[in-house]
Amino acid sequence: MKKNSGLHWLGWTSGLILGLIICCGAVLYLQTDKIKLGAQAYLYGYPLVLMDLTRANSALSMGPENQLHFTREFPDANFKGVVRPNADTLYTSSFIDMQEGPWVLDMPANTERYELIPLMDAWTHVFASPGTRQGGAHDRCFLLAGPTWQGSAPPELELLRSPTRMVWLLGRTQTNGSADYPAVHRIQNRLRLQSLADWQQQRGQQRGQTPLLKGSVPIESIESIESIQPISPLAQMEGLSAEDFFVRLMRLMADNPGAAEDAPMLQAMAGLGLVPGQTVQLAWPGRWRLALGRWLADRQVGKALKQASADGAWFTPPLLLGQYGMNYDMRAAVARVGLGANLPQDAMYPNTRVDHQGQPLNGKHRYRLHFEASQLPPVKAFWSITAYGADDFFIDNPLHRFALGDRDPLLFNPDGSLDLWIQAQSPEPAKQSNWLPVQEGAAFLLNARLYWPKPQALDGRWQMPRVERLP
Numbered sequence: 001m002k003k004n005s006g007l008h009w010l011g012w013t014s015g016l017i018l019g020l021i022i023c024c025g026a027v028l029y030l031q032t033d034k035i036k037l038g039a040q041a042y043l044y045g046y047p048l049v050l051m052d053l054t055r056a057n058s059a060l061s062m063g064p065e066n067q068l069h070f071t072r073e074f075p076d077a078n079f080k081g082v083v084r085p086n087a088d089t090l091y092t093s094s095f096i097d098m099q100e101g102p103w104v105l106d107m108p109a110n111t112e113r114y115e116l117i118p119l120m121d122a123w124t125h126v127f128a129s130p131g132t133r134q135g136g137a138h139d140r141c142f143l144l145a146g147p148t149w150q151g152s153a154p155p156e157l158e159l160l161r162s163p164t165r166m167v168w169l170l171g172r173t174q175t176n177g178s179a180d181y182p183a184v185h186r187i188q189n190r191l192r193l194q195s196l197a198d199w200q201q202q203r204g205q206q207r208g209q210t211p212l213l214k215g216s217v218p219i220e221s222i223e224s225i226e227s228i229q230p231i232s233p234l235a236q237m238e239g240l241s242a243e244d245f246f247v248r249l250m251r252l253m254a255d256n257p258g259a260a261e262d263a264p265m266l267q268a269m270a271g272l273g274l275v276p277g278q279t280v281q282l283a284w285p286g287r288w289r290l291a292l293g294r295w296l297a298d299r300q301v302g303k304a305l306k307q308a309s310a311d312g313a314w315f316t317p318p319l320l321l322g323q324y325g326m327n328y329d330m331r332a333a334v335a336r337v338g339l340g341a342n343l344p345q346d347a348m349y350p351n352t353r354v355d356h357q358g359q360p361l362n363g364k365h366r367y368r369l370h371f372e373a374s375q376l377p378p379v380k381a382f383w384s385i386t387a388y389g390a391d392d393f394f395i396d397n398p399l400h401r402f403a404l405g406d407r408d409p410l411l412f413n414p415d416g417s418l419d420l421w422i423q424a425q426s427p428e429p430a431k432q433s434n435w436l437p438v439q440e441g442a443a444f445l446l447n448a449r450l451y452w453p454k455p456q457a458l459d460g461r462w463q464m465p466r467v468e469r470l471p
Helices: 002-030 032-061 178-189 196-203 233-239 242-253 260-270 284-306 328-338 429-434
Strands: 089-097 103-107 119-121 126-128 140-145 158-161 166-174 192-195 366-371 379-389 403-405 418-423 435-437 444-453 468-470
Touching: 032 089, 032 166, 032 233, 032 242, 032 260, 032 284, 032 328, 089 178, 103 196, 126 158, 166 178, 192 196, 242 284, 284 328, 379 435, 418 429, 429 435
Parallel strands: 140 158, 418 435
Antiparallel strands: 089 166, 103 140, 103 192, 119 126, 119 166, 366 418, 366 468, 379 403, 379 444
16 A cells, blocks of 8 residues: 555656646747847847946056056966957057047057057947058047037047947057067057047147146056956856846946847847836846846857867958947857957958867867968968967966967078967977967967958958868
């Protein structure tokens, strides 16, 4: 009797569990559309929230908004502030609040080094990119105005209007190694950012007076990029709950609205109770749907970013980089691995995680990257190849060498071709100048940078050569 009762209880419990599974499956099926919409809304808003976290992080680590801040040296292997840092340029950075503007950006002529000063709105769209490619050999002075500013630009100023309140100026100046720092510092120092009112006041002053401009940063107060200590914005993003994410997103969108073409997305989000500028009030089913949608979106982006080419071809981000239109998935993915990406016309970023056979790159092997003499990266400025660990940061090595490029004393072959050696162990002396170190037994990736690429790079006629794994 007891035995039969036990069997009866087990059968009843199994049936209950099966019933619950079926019910949960049915609920999930019925909520599929809203869960997918939650994932889409998360990807749509991802760059805006990450930009705001980066803005807050910058205020703690580099200094106040509305001032230019200069990095004075390259980061080293201990730097974890921004994924995939570069060892090619020194940065000029400022988060600018357009509500406190408008602002005047003064860019005297620069014929010494390649330079670009992209200006991004809060959604990471590059709405202007003055620099070498666009008349950098001439003095230029811009009026930066926000979306609600009413007025006329003085005739001496070129009007640049941001579609959002938040603007990120993230300039880059070509730097040919540490010995080049003094020259680049001098180029950086010539840039000025100040309010229109201050600019007008100074214009009215007597000629010959050169007071310190408000909004500029005295050299003595500028910190090295290595001083950044706060938790990275990406880590902060991962720590937000789904509800906190959308609360922050709706608050930010009040001053940083989406584009006119985003209207269908905004309408769909309203169906989830997400309206810009309004308090987010969600019952537990709504919170659950958004949390699951976010999980699916993160998984989708992570999988896409790690997807490798079976034939070993490098992945080159599409030409919509920096101006994404309605491709919200691509915009979110780029923000995750390279927030602040340039327009392709200014810089291209081919990258790979695999060798010529489609196998993951790993420091337990040796590799060669071979360029034929006629197939070197086609650029009007310069190019480089950087090695990163699986965490997207520099790889520590005895040479403190994180990148190689055409500004380095590379040794070319007699026929004009070029071999770069990528491995953990030091190669023979004749190959030392062309050695890009990686870590023994650890996965890594390669990221090329082509500054001011020529048309054949932009239209795909030229491709990066595959990475050859050596015996």
